[in-house]
Amino acid sequence: MTPIQVSGLKKNYGSRVALRGIDFEVSAGDVFGFIGPNGAGKSTTIKILCGLVFPTAGSARIQGHPCGSREARRGMAYLPELPAWPESLTLRELLEIHARLAGISDRRRCSDALEQVGLGPRANSRVRELSKGMLQRFGLAQALLAEPSLLVLDEPASGLDPVAQKDLKDVLADLRARGVTVFFSSHVLTDVERMCDRIAILHGGKLLACAPMRDMLQPTDDLAVRFRGGDFLRARLEKMAAVRSDGADWVVDVGRAAVNEAVDAIRAEHGDLLEVTPRRRSLEEAYFGLLAGAEAVA
Amino acid sequence: MGESLAVARLTLLELSRRQLAWVTVFFAVVLAVIPQLIGAFGMTGFERVSKDACLTLLGWFAIGIALLLAATAVPGDVERRTVYPLLARPMSRDQYLVGKFLGLAAWIAGSVMLCGAAIALGCGAISHALEARLLVGAALEALKACVLAAVTLLFATRTGPVAAGIAALAVYIIAGLSDAYVGFFLEGEGVLSLAAWLVRAVKTVLPDFEVFHLKNALVHDEPLRFGYLAALAAYGLAWISGCLLAAGLVFGRHDL
Numbered sequence: 001m002t003p004i005q006v007s008g009l010k011k012n013y014g015s016r017v018a019l020r021g022i023d024f025e026v027s028a029g030d031v032f033g034f035i036g037p038n039g040a041g042k043s044t045t046i047k048i049l050c051g052l053v054f055p056t057a058g059s060a061r062i063q064g065h066p067c068g069s070r071e072a073r074r075g076m077a078y079l080p081e082l083p084a085w086p087e088s089l090t091l092r093e094l095l096e097i098h099a100r101l102a103g104i105s106d107r108r109r110c111s112d113a114l115e116q117v118g119l120g121p122r123a124n125s126r127v128r129e130l131s132k133g134m135l136q137r138f139g140l141a142q143a144l145l146a147e148p149s150l151l152v153l154d155e156p157a158s159g160l161d162p163v164a165q166k167d168l169k170d171v172l173a174d175l176r177a178r179g180v181t182v183f184f185s186s187h188v189l190t191d192v193e194r195m196c197d198r199i200a201i202l203h204g205g206k207l208l209a210c211a212p213m214r215d216m217l218q219p220t221d222d223l224a225v226r227f228r229g230g231d232f233l234r235a236r237l238e239k240m241a242a243v244r245s246d247g248a249d250w251v252v253d254v255g256r257a258a259v260n261e262a263v264d265a266i267r268a269e270h271g272d273l274l275e276v277t278p279r280r281r282s283l284e285e286a287y288f289g290l291l292a293g294a295e296a297v298a
Numbered sequence: 299m300g301e302s303l304a305v306a307r308l309t310l311l312e313l314s315r316r317q318l319a320w321v322t323v324f325f326a327v328v329l330a331v332i333p334q335l336i337g338a339f340g341m342t343g344f345e346r347v348s349k350d351a352c353l354t355l356l357g358w359f360a361i362g363i364a365l366l367l368a369a370t371a372v373p374g375d376v377e378r379r380t381v382y383p384l385l386a387r388p389m390s391r392d393q394y395l396v397g398k399f400l401g402l403a404a405w406i407a408g409s410v411m412l413c414g415a416a417i418a419l420g421c422g423a424i425s426h427a428l429e430a431r432l433l434v435g436a437a438l439e440a441l442k443a444c445v446l447a448a449v450t451l452l453f454a455t456r457t458g459p460v461a462a463g464i465a466a467l468a469v470y471i472i473a474g475l476s477d478a479y480v481g482f483f484l485e486g487e488g489v490l491s492l493a494a495w496l497v498r499a500v501k502t503v504l505p506d507f508e509v510f511h512l513k514n515a516l517v518h519d520e521p522l523r524f525g526y527l528a529a530l531a532a533y534g535l536a537w538i539s540g541c542l543l544a545a546g547l548v549f550g551r552h553d554l
Binding site: 013047050051052053054070071073074076077078079080082083084085086088089093094097098100101102103139142 | 300301303304305307308311312315316378379380382383384385386387388389390551553554
């Protein structure tokens with residue numbers, strides 16, 4: 001059963017058009033990234049998937065069931081952007097209520113879910129005592145409580161510090177290894193590039209692209225020359241193309257015609273040539289290229 | 299039903315940790331003390347005066363908390379976005395509304411009964427006899443407040459808390475207008491007579507909140523018949539069910 005199937009989905013809020021008829025599918029076990037600028041319609045799509053907003057036209061199905069139906073929500077979990085919780089309740093109380101709503105009778109699942117996101121020792125803390133990062137982790141705990149086969153996350157990295165972002169990535173990697181389908185929207189393109197199998201790019205309520213990540217990151221005609229060397233070598237190569245740092249290494253992207261010249265320069269300046277590989281387009285380049293194309297058409 | 303009870307528990311836990319709990323306790327203490335204060339004047343019939351004053355205050359208190367809590371319950375959850383994770387669970391919006399109402403109703407009933415018990419204790423202290431009938435009166439005040447809470451919840455599923463509160467208060471006031479008042483304020487011809495006709499017509503489709511107010515019977519020691527009380531309970535529950543059904547229809551297709 002296809003975890004998410006969206007077909008001709010349209011949504012109008014009064015006279016404002018939020019979605020102009022989008023189609024995409026998410027396969028089982030995929031980590032699917034949903035990206036686009038603010039106001040593109042990402043959150044609206046996610047809310048429709050979760051049954052919080054009703055589509056004007058088209059259909060969205062979760063595991064074959066219409067969105068918003070109880071069956072559709074049975075195997076899925078949702079973490080909204082900047083999730084809010086009743087502040088006076090403790091984490092344990094809230095999770096117990098969510099467990100009951102999810103039909104879980106085993107109370108140990110609550111403790112396990114809190115342990116999974118590193119909040120075990122804070123089980124009796126009230127929501128108001130938690131930091132932003134902890135709140136997001138708690139949101140993840142409530143989402144993972146019912147061991148869903150589909151996890152829908154709206155900007156999960158929003159407002160998180162680097163440590164919390166890394167924790168989030170670790171949890172998502174773990175879910176991916178367990179075969180959980182993850183659908184998430186994000187503005188952090190490097191994370192999307194690293195974690196996703198497929199992505200969809202949304203702009204102005206239209207789907208600009210929906211493809212496997214490897215198709216989005218097509219090789220270009222350029223070659224990436226990775227090397228180590230001193231400032232003099234770097235200055236010499238800067239005359240050919242922009243040199244960027246990558247950890248302890250330097251990388252220069254040159255056309256096929258200039259690659260021998262670059263390699264000769266590295267040898268002549270006693271630098272270490274580490275590798276020469278076809279350069280792939282980054283997600284950022286693909287994203288901005290598509291957005292620029294869409295804006296030019298508009 | 300389990301889902302509704304979980305939402306009811308969540309609502310009750312939230313309410314029990316608000317300052318409102320202390321306000322209720324303070325009000326109950328005030329109600330318990332009022333008969334002593336009135337008794338201190340030594341006037342004839344001070345027991346009846348005490349009961350009258352306390353039951354009037356209890357009625358206002360019940361209306362106040364019903365309007366305040368029910369008007370803010372659903373719009374508050376939507377505004378704070380705490381409703382999103384709840385409604386993403388395999389639970390219908392009807393179950394959420396029923397749970398929300400049950401939590402509110404339990405809180406309102408508990409608060410009003412606490413105040414009713416304080417009145418019974420206060421009056422019992424001056425008459426040296428505990429009057430259980432006062433608790434029956436308090437229970438019907440609680441039921442009246444629950445009906446008003448259901449009406450408010452119906453408005454609150456579509457509007458903000460202020461508009462819902464005002465609309466529900468308007469319903470309460472119009473429903474409570476006696477024919478004499480309508481005739482007095484809207485006496486005349488043309489527009490006034492049309493307005494009077496309209497108010498009377500609207501009144502017929504609104505719940506009659508006055509029937510729950512047993513103050514006169516309690517003050518004047520009139521008998522309370524079980525059949526009448528049961529009919530009142532059924533009347534109240536019917537109105538609550540109707541309002542929740544309508545609220546479910548409105549909220550069921552509402553974008554969040």
